[in-house]
Amino acid sequence: xxxxxxxxLLVACVACDSTAGDTLQHRKPITVLPDSNNAGLKLPNGFxxxxxxxxxGRARHIAVNQQGDIYVKLERKLNGNGIMYLRxxxxxxxxxxxxxxxxxxxxxxAIHKGYLYASSDEEVFRYKLNDKGEVENREAxxxxxxxxxxxxxHASKSITLDNNGNIYVNIGAFSNSCQxxxxxxGSMGMNPCPxxxxxxxxxxxxxxxxxxxxxxxxxxxxxxxxxVGLDWNTQTNKLFxxxxxxxxxxxxxxxxxxxxxxAELPAETMYEINPxxxxxxxxxxxxxxQNKLILAPEYGGDGKKAPTTSxxxxxxxxPAHMAPNALLFYTGNQFPARYKNGAFIAFHGSWNRFPLPQxxxxxxFIPFENGKPTGKWEVxxxxxxxxEVVNNLRAVAHRxxxxxxxxxxxxxxxxxNKGSIFRIxxxxxx
Amino acid sequence: MKRNMIERIANxxxxxxxxxxxxxxxxxxxxxxxxxxxxxxxxxxxxQRCVACHQPDGGGVPHMNPPLDGASAVKGKDKFRLIQVxxxxxxxxxxxxxxxxxxxxxxxxxxxxxxxxxxxxxxxNNWSNKAGAVTPAEVKAARAKxx
Numbered sequence: 001x002x003x004x005x006x007x008x009l010l011v012a013c014v015a016c017d018s019t020a021g022d023t024l025q026h027r028k029p030i031t032v033l034p035d036s037n038n039a040g041l042k043l044p045n046g047f048x049x050x051x052x053x054x055x056x057g058r059a060r061h062i063a064v065n066q067q068g069d070i071y072v073k074l075e076r077k078l079n080g081n082g083i084m085y086l087r088x089x090x091x092x093x094x095x096x097x098x099x100x101x102x103x104x105x106x107x108x109x110a111i112h113k114g115y116l117y118a119s120s121d122e123e124v125f126r127y128k129l130n131d132k133g134e135v136e137n138r139e140a141x142x143x144x145x146x147x148x149x150x151x152x153x154h155a156s157k158s159i160t161l162d163n164n165g166n167i168y169v170n171i172g173a174f175s176n177s178c179q180x181x182x183x184x185x186g187s188m189g190m191n192p193c194p195x196x197x198x199x200x201x202x203x204x205x206x207x208x209x210x211x212x213x214x215x216x217x218x219x220x221x222x223x224x225x226x227x228v229g230l231d232w233n234t235q236t237n238k239l240f241x242x243x244x245x246x247x248x249x250x251x252x253x254x255x256x257x258x259x260x261x262x263a264e265l266p267a268e269t270m271y272e273i274n275p276x277x278x279x280x281x282x283x284x285x286x287x288x289x290q291n292k293l294i295l296a297p298e299y300g301g302d303g304k305k306a307p308t309t310s311x312x313x314x315x316x317x318x319p320a321h322m323a324p325n326a327l328l329f330y331t332g333n334q335f336p337a338r339y340k341n342g343a344f345i346a347f348h349g350s351w352n353r354f355p356l357p358q359x360x361x362x363x364x365f366i367p368f369e370n371g372k373p374t375g376k377w378e379v380x381x382x383x384x385x386x387x388e389v390v391n392n393l394r395a396v397a398h399r400x401x402x403x404x405x406x407x408x409x410x411x412x413x414x415x416x417n418k419g420s421i422f423r424i425x426x427x428x429x430x
Numbered sequence: 431m432k433r434n435m436i437e438r439i440a441n442x443x444x445x446x447x448x449x450x451x452x453x454x455x456x457x458x459x460x461x462x463x464x465x466x467x468x469x470x471x472x473x474x475x476x477x478q479r480c481v482a483c484h485q486p487d488g489g490g491v492p493h494m495n496p497p498l499d500g501a502s503a504v505k506g507k508d509k510f511r512l513i514q515v516x517x518x519x520x521x522x523x524x525x526x527x528x529x530x531x532x533x534x535x536x537x538x539x540x541x542x543x544x545x546x547x548x549x550x551x552x553x554x555n556n557w558s559n560k561a562g563a564v565t566p567a568e569v570k571a572a573r574a575k576x577x
Contacts, residue, residue: 058493075493076530152523152532182521184536251482351491354481394489394497417492 032093032410032425039422042383046336046428049381052412053086053095056419060107061158061326061402063116065133068406070095073109073118075416082106083118085135086421093423101138107156107228108169109402112207117167119157121150124169126207145169145205147213149198153182154226160239162232167207168239169217172226173200177246177298178282185252189298193282196222200281202230202241202273221271223278223311228348229327235341236371239273242324242345243314245285246296247352253297261303263353264289268322269314270345270366270373280311288317316373321350322360325401329368332409335426342368344380346400346413351393358390363400363413363424381424384415398422465555465563472552475545479538480553488557496531499557503527509550509564513572516546543569 034048041049058075065071068091072084081100089096108119116127116135125141144167148157154172161167175182178193178200193200198214201222205212220239229242250262257265266285271277280286280293284307287294293311295301318324326346330339342365349361363381367374386397402414406423413422476484480498484490488499498504503511503526519537523530541549543566550569554561 152521153534155532181519181536182534184519185540187536248482251479351485351494352482354486392485392487392489393491394485394487399492 040383041381047426049424052421052423054420058416059414059419061109062404062414063109063111064404064406066407067133108159112161121155122148145212158228160230160232165207167205169203170227171199221273221277223280225281228325231327231329233329242327243269256303263356264320267317270316272315277312284311286314321352323348326403328403334409346403348399361385468548468551472548475549494533496526498553505559505561510572513569
């Protein structure tokens with residue numbers, strides 16, 4: 001009964017929108033119906049969701065073209081391909097046609113000024129798009145960046161672009177905390193940390209120059225352990241990044257940290273980046289309970305001492321270990337006004353909070369005012385994990401990993417566990 | 431006389447059987463107790479050293495830390511390789527049951543032969559795994575080769 005009423009209202013709303021003409025031009029009529037269970041997601045009032053596609057493999061980051069078709073970057077090949085191109089032929093919001101291309105696996109993908117950019121864990125490529133948003137030559141991309149370091153750990157080369165011809169690439173640190181022996185109890189930190197020369201930061205390259213290496217790039221920001229989520233804020237012309245904080249304080253330094261301290265420390269962090277910024281990894285981390293930077297135990301810290309060097313303080317701090325895997329500034333008009341120019345974060349979900357339950361596995365919203373985060377955040381879309389409490393990662397269904405905004409202002413979320421693509425829409429009253 | 435003889439043989443045989451059964455059951459009980467005790471000790475080490483990455487259910491973390499429950503190497507006959515991974519850690523890109531995992535495993539060289547044996551016995555016989563014990567003697571022998 002409830003379902004049929006809401007369906008009726010929806011159809012009425014579509015009809016009313018489509019006849020409203022120019023006054024409501026910013027709100028395009030929605031002909032796409034949500035799944036009856038909102039694809040299993042819990043959303044704020046007025047929002048609904050559908051599953052666009054399933055079984056797309058390890059769907060990392062995603063990009064949606066002006067036609068509403070979706071490019072998915074895969075961490076492992078599916079039918080021999082590293083990129084999936086999902087098309088909605090009948091415009092019901094669901095994928096009917098799947099094409100694959102790209103003989104490399106990775107995480108990063110973005111559409112910018114007529115090009116599709118995609119990364120492996122060592123290189124970045126770009127493809128010219130035609131006026132239908134399709135890749136013109138799938139087998140011959142331009143290789144714009146090559147030779148980036150990949151030592152398995154934190155290998156994702158996430159990307160974003162500004163409007164001045166630059167591309168920004170995350171090069172994650174191939175280590176937890178730059179210990180002499182990675183993740184070994186009591187092993188002290190290398191000083192200075194040699195990893196920072198080639199990783200543990202964000203590098204800036206030219207978006208249109210071929211075969212760039214480290215020598216052609218600029219280390220735009222350092223002291224960032226692993227930035228999987230990053231986006232260019234076009235309102236303020238600033239790069240924003242979300243960092244995965246270090247793991248295992250309790251295992252590695254049990255004399256200073258018990259299980260509970262490890263479960264809550266350190267904060268996952270978001271920064272507005274200025275060129276040359278240093279966020280402190282591996283020498284310091286941000287403690288969101290003491291609300292300050294703390295010297296890492298690998299460098300003589302005891303959970304209380306502050307670092308003697310000054311490092312960048314995060315603009316936002318989130319609970320530990322939740323793994324912010326994607327960051328997206330919402331510039332659309334479909335969602336209510338409070339969402340405009342705010343940020344969405346896809347939290348992949350934690351694994352390092354035992355014996356406490358794992359956290360994350362949701363998309364959060366961070367309201368912005370005048371180009372700055374307000375300090376508050378809220379869970380926006382939840383229910384991806386499919387279980388009430390996560391005590392074992394094997395029990396988790398979906399893990400949010402990528403975010404993209406569609407041409408109509410819908411929000412797309414990819415899941416790299418089961419390969420589902422979700423679409424979230426607003427159909428309430430503004 | 432003949433009957434007496436048969437009775438004596440029969441008695442003797444049952445006594446032998448009885449003794450044998452007793453001996454067998456004693457040995458089996460002894461082994462069970464040893465395995466259980468080793469697993470109990472191994473569980474303590476698992477919670478201290480392993481659970482963060484490999485998770486309480488031994489299921490690991492997808493693409494990051496490999497599962498132990500159901501893993502062919504954990505259940506397999508190559509105990510040397512298992513001892514090597516505990517003592518030396520693992521940082522190579524290795525395919526494990528068709529998947530790749532990104533995190534490094536730290537070496538746990540500070541564990542005693544008994545502790546390595548206990549934690550391996552625990553992971554080889556917990557969850558759905560039933561692969562038999564690893565003994566401190568096996569760890570000692572493997573360590574001698576690893577040096």
